Amino acid sequence: MTQNKLINLCNITKSYGDTLVLDDLNLYIRENEFLTLLGPSGCGKTTTLRIIGGFENPDRGNVIFEGKDITKLPPNERQLNTVFQKYALFNHMTIAENIAFGLKIKKKSKAYIQDKIKYALKLVNLDGYENRMPNSLSGGQQQRIAIARAIVNEPKVLLLDEPLGALDLKLRQDMQYELIRLKNELGITFIYVTHDQEEALTMSDTIVVMNQGYIQQIGTPEDIYNEPQNAFVADFIGESNIIAATMVEDRLVNILGTNFPCVDTGFGRNKPVDVVIRPEDIDLVEPEEDIITGVVTSLIFKGVHYEMEVLANGHEWLVHSTDLSPVGSKVGIKVDPFDIQIMNKPESEDEQATEIVE
Amino acid sequence: MQLKNILNHQVHKPSKQSHFNPRMKKMKWLTFPYIIWMIGFIILPLIMIVYYGLTTKTGGFTFENILLINDPINRKALILALQLSLISTIICLLLAYPLAMILSNAKMSSNNFIVLIIILPMWMNFLLRTIAWQNILERTGILNRILDFLHLPTLNIINTPAAIILGMVYNFLPFMVLPIYNVLIKIDKDVINAARDLGANSTLTFLKIILPLSIPGVISGITMVFVPSLTTFVISTILGGSKIVLIGNVIEQQFRLGNWHTGSGLSLVLMIFILFSMAVISKYDKESEGNLW
Numbered sequence: 001m002t003q004n005k006l007i008n009l010c011n012i013t014k015s016y017g018d019t020l021v022l023d024d025l026n027l028y029i030r031e032n033e034f035l036t037l038l039g040p041s042g043c044g045k046t047t048t049l050r051i052i053g054g055f056e057n058p059d060r061g062n063v064i065f066e067g068k069d070i071t072k073l074p075p076n077e078r079q080l081n082t083v084f085q086k087y088a089l090f091n092h093m094t095i096a097e098n099i100a101f102g103l104k105i106k107k108k109s110k111a112y113i114q115d116k117i118k119y120a121l122k123l124v125n126l127d128g129y130e131n132r133m134p135n136s137l138s139g140g141q142q143q144r145i146a147i148a149r150a151i152v153n154e155p156k157v158l159l160l161d162e163p164l165g166a167l168d169l170k171l172r173q174d175m176q177y178e179l180i181r182l183k184n185e186l187g188i189t190f191i192y193v194t195h196d197q198e199e200a201l202t203m204s205d206t207i208v209v210m211n212q213g214y215i216q217q218i219g220t221p222e223d224i225y226n227e228p229q230n231a232f233v234a235d236f237i238g239e240s241n242i243i244a245a246t247m248v249e250d251r252l253v254n255i256l257g258t259n260f261p262c263v264d265t266g267f268g269r270n271k272p273v274d275v276v277i278r279p280e281d282i283d284l285v286e287p288e289e290d291i292i293t294g295v296v297t298s299l300i301f302k303g304v305h306y307e308m309e310v311l312a313n314g315h316e317w318l319v320h321s322t323d324l325s326p327v328g329s330k331v332g333i334k335v336d337p338f339d340i341q342i343m344n345k346p347e348s349e350d351e352q353a354t355e356i357v358e
Numbered sequence: 359m360q361l362k363n364i365l366n367h368q369v370h371k372p373s374k375q376s377h378f379n380p381r382m383k384k385m386k387w388l389t390f391p392y393i394i395w396m397i398g399f400i401i402l403p404l405i406m407i408v409y410y411g412l413t414t415k416t417g418g419f420t421f422e423n424i425l426l427i428n429d430p431i432n433r434k435a436l437i438l439a440l441q442l443s444l445i446s447t448i449i450c451l452l453l454a455y456p457l458a459m460i461l462s463n464a465k466m467s468s469n470n471f472i473v474l475i476i477i478l479p480m481w482m483n484f485l486l487r488t489i490a491w492q493n494i495l496e497r498t499g500i501l502n503r504i505l506d507f508l509h510l511p512t513l514n515i516i517n518t519p520a521a522i523i524l525g526m527v528y529n530f531l532p533f534m535v536l537p538i539y540n541v542l543i544k545i546d547k548d549v550i551n552a553a554r555d556l557g558a559n560s561t562l563t564f565l566k567i568i569l570p571l572s573i574p575g576v577i578s579g580i581t582m583v584f585v586p587s588l589t590t591f592v593i594s595t596i597l598g599g600s601k602i603v604l605i606g607n608v609i610e611q612q613f614r615l616g617n618w619h620t621g622s623g624l625s626l627v628l629m630i631f632i633l634f635s636m637a638v639i640s641k642y643d644k645e646s647e648g649n650l651w
Contacts, residue, residue, distance in 0.1 A: 101558075
């Protein structure tokens with residue numbers, strides 16, 4: 001991946017009335033990157049996208065695109081295109097007219113436009129739909145037309161605002177693969193907004209986790225999943241056990257009265273921390289001494305695995321395992337040292353905002 | 359079927375899933391009062407007009423009542439009515455469209471207030487408002503007294519076609535504003551954003567997206583202004599004096615004179631004109647959907 005910063009957001013602040021939506025946001029997007037803004041509703045991810053697209057003006061801060069300040073530029077003068085949440089197709093035009101809209105404004109030749117329509121429809125697997133009206137298409141098809149309409153303009157960046165939100169699960173998964181394929185074929189930068197963590201993990205090169213107008217963590221999907229930097233990220237990305245604990249010393253953490261070896265260092269002695277343990281990283285073993293033991297309180301079959309809750313040392317541990325432990329059985333809880341993720345407790349007020357609000 | 363289309367524009371398109379379930383079937387008797395109403399006050403009178411329009415006083419079949427439209431006085435009244443209602447419809451459209459645009463873009467709280475102001479006059483009696491205009495426009499009326507006081511030349515509008523057009527525009531403007539406003543607020547803001555995103559400036563966005571999408575509202579507005587303007591006799595009587603005779607006045611007079619056959623015949627002609635103009639409008643509507651570029 002090239003390291004060129006294509007878009008740079010500097011100190012973006014935006015509020016609606018008294019509500020602060022974005023507070024001093026800084027973010028850069030590299031060329032050819034699939035970057036996802038991920039967060040719960042109201043976290044500011046869509047506002048960020050709309051500021052990049054030019055549909056909103058930030059109260060403060062600058063949007064830099066290829067080194068030029070485009071903060072004040074209207075959307076029609078920006079070299080990027082958007083795929084809207086509810087497709088926003090022009091219902092009074094045919095599919096071909098929809099796709100040709102941007103090209104006709106740019107006064108491209110008829111032959112060029114025809115070629116582009118054909119090419120774009122092929123790309124989204126909808127050849128032959130030129131003369132249909134948008135209303136006669138299914139949601140998934142309309143979404144693909146919206147993508148086709150955007151990419152024929154050969155934008156440097158494609159902005160996607162929860163484009164798969166209205167589709168059913170199966171279609172959504174298919175579209176995820178199509179989007180990855182499209183991105184690889186077109187070689188353009190994607191900025192994708194979603195509240196669906198699975199979608200974000202599947203497609204992104206980089207994930208930006210946001211909450212209440214602040215960026216919580218930026219990283220690769222693996223980073224975000226395996227090493228969440230705070231309780232919010234850990235909780236939002238996948239299921240997890242988040243437990244208040246004490247860092248006894250380097251490589252040793254005390255969780256609910258029992259010492260666990262871990263791999264983290266540098267937190268200091270007897271420092272209160274939060275630990276994150278993913279449910280699939282917990283092994284249920286025969287009860288032994290020196291480890292936490294508890295009783296299985298619930299058991300649900302989830303298809304790929306069983307989901308169990310184990311009450312041990314006053315905490316409900318969420319456990320995913322392909323091995324079944326019946327309700328009522330006594331089990332020991334074992335976690336490998338590298339599966340324990342240690343996080344600092346929030347200190348400042350800004351960080352307080354990152355507390356889980358859901 | 360074009361008439362059906364026009365009606366669909368006025369009443370918002372019925373939802374596709376309005377199929378009756380078994381429970382709804384039991385409730386069917388609820389529709390009886392409406393059916394009786396429609397038969398008694400819509401269908402029966404229509405049949406009567408058609409019957410009177412096509413018969414002589416002795417009951418024989420004739421086209422004479424309808425052909426009376428060829429009488430120079432009647433024809434002149436029809437042509438004048440068509441002209442005046444066309445002009446007032448165009449004026450209403452030109453005034454209403456920008457207003458509806460402003461309203462649809464305004465913030466929620468203020469636009470409710472403005473919509474209220476537009477509707478407010480409709481709460482007062484239509485006749486009273488027209489008579490008020492008569493008082494304003496009279497030779498020694500309020501307007502001329504103000505102009506006189508300011509040492510400006512007085513106007514002589516009362517009993518001219520201009521006064522009638524003014525009355526029509528004043529009375530029917532809300533019927534143009536509201537349907538256009540209704541379609542404009544229903545246009546998804548992201549559809550407009552999408553046009554801008556694809557490179558259209560605000561003029562192009564208006565011409566290619568907003569205007570075509572608002573055509574259904576424009577058409578119901580036109581119908582709701584043009585039809586009452588064409589058939590009115592109150593506005594022309596009050597603001598036009600006895601000099602200006604519209605087709606509505608002619609028909610009214612015929613009924614007053616007890617001449618039901620002639621009145622009905624001329625009414626039928628008027629209805630045909632209305633149906634014809636609505637068909638033309640709705641045909642234009644369909645064509646505009648196809649050939650935007």
